[in-house]
Structures are given as structure tokens and as C-alpha cells.
Amino acid sequence: MKLKRLPVSLALAAVFVLPACEQKPPISPEVKQAMETRHEGFEKIGDSMKTIADTLKAGGSLNPELASAANTIDDLAPQLKDWFPAGSGHETKRKTGAKAEIWLKPDEFAQKREALVTEAGKLAALANANDAAGFAAQVPELGKACKGCHDEFRDKDHH
Template structure:
């Protein structure tokens, strides 16, 4: 039993740190007001910068909810495996198309508040690799949840969180 308590405590600590790293969007909604003229710009995808950033933030907030669900369940003495599986599957489905969430013109230079750093557009190859890494780890986490092996899920959850944090270190402000 002492080993289980240590394992649960370690998972709780890991979960909180991952949640802090990945659980928030670009910026608070109240801070997303565009400066004059920002609404007049139409991106290549037909959206305004504000619409694109709002859509991006919605996806990222869904990530936060999924990470929180998994973290909370892994801290539980009797984790709800169905909730973990659903949250992990949501990470996978939310990450589809993630590489399209950051079109040219949807960064800080748009005049809309965003925590996305210019480095995203300055280093598109590396940013795309970071996105691909997250998608791979999220898929592996989802597969791990199908085993009902809590220890394997904790490992996969940690790896998924590391990819999220790694990207934030370079491409997101206010972390």
C-alpha cells in the first residue's frame, strides 16, 4: 500500500503540472478584443483574425478540460476509466487539424490578443513537428486508456503533457 500512495501522489503532482502547462487557451476571452482595423482583415481561410483566434482558443480550452478530467481521475482511488477514455479520445479528435489553427495573420501582429508567439510563423517546420509530436502522444494515450492499466495510462499521460509543455516553452507567451 505505501507504494500505491506514492504512485498516486506522484500522479497527482504530474497531473497538476501538466494541467498548468496545457490547460489554458491563447488568452482570456475578455482580453481578445481586437484593435481598430483588425476585424477588416480576412485570412486565407475566410475567417477574421478574431474568429480564428476564438476558434483556436475553444479547441485549446477543450484540451484543458480533457487534461483536467484525466488528471483528476488518475488522482482518484477508483479512477473512472470511461471518463479517462473519453477525455483521451477528445484530445485525439481535438488535435485533428491543429496545424490549421495558426494561419498567417492570426498571430500577435493581427491586433487581437493572443498568447501565440511570432515564433510559430518564424519556425513553421519546427512548430509543425511539435504539433505532430502532440498528435502522436495523444493517440498513444488514447490507446493506453483502452488497456485499463492505470500505470501505463499515467506514463502515456505524462508523455502527452510533456509534448504540450515543450511546445508552450517556445511558442506560447505567459507560461
């Protein structure tokens, strides 16, 4: 009679015990906030880059929407330095595209980050000067800065 209850007991134990084994470690509110800010910031940068690239690929040129997108990127790029505090990588067991190399190679990551800040600043300046030709020529340079960081510091399987 007791053997008949064993499978039910094992099933119930699995329902309650296995999820506990998969629990995410606790993280500080500051790290959680940094991860959320990082995610939201990169979403805005990505959306802005997409708006710019799609418009230019379709034959469009600099307009107020693209200038706004360029200024969004320029405003957010310097903030990246605060988006990667220690303890905000894969060790959190939360979804992140940040590779461990960010923290293992901080000087190299800082150089890539500063390249983004520089190229974003140039793009925004050209947009604000209403220099359509210069703006169009600068977009690939900003793209190279993004790619330079993505190649080494972004987990491609994240998205």
C-alpha cells in the same frame, strides 16, 4: 469666453479620437474563425487534460470519463495544423497566446505539434484498450508534449 469652452472641446475630442486610434485592424472571416476555433480547441484540450490529471492525482484511475477526455484530445490534436493561419497572431491586436515564433519557425512548430498528435494517439489507444497502468504512465508523456510547445510557442502572459 472661447477659452472656457476649450477644455470641454478637448475632452470631447479625446472621447471620440482616442478610441479610433486604438481600433483593431480588420481581419478576414477565415482568420477570425481560425482564431475562435483555436481558442475553443485549446480550451477543450486543457479541460480534458485537467480532468485526467485531477482524477489521477486524487488516486483515481482510468474510467469512461478519462477515456472520453483522452479521445477528445486525440480528436483535436491533428486539427492544430489548421488553427494557425498566417495573419492570426498578435498583429490582429486581438487576445492570443500564440507567439510569433509559430510563424517564424514553422518546421520546429510542426515537430512539436506532431509530438502532441503522437502522444495523444498513444493515450487514446491505451484508454480504448482499458489499460489503466499504461494510461497512467502515458499521461506525463502527453504533458511533456504539451509543455514542449508551450515553452517556446505560447505567450505565458496570455492567461
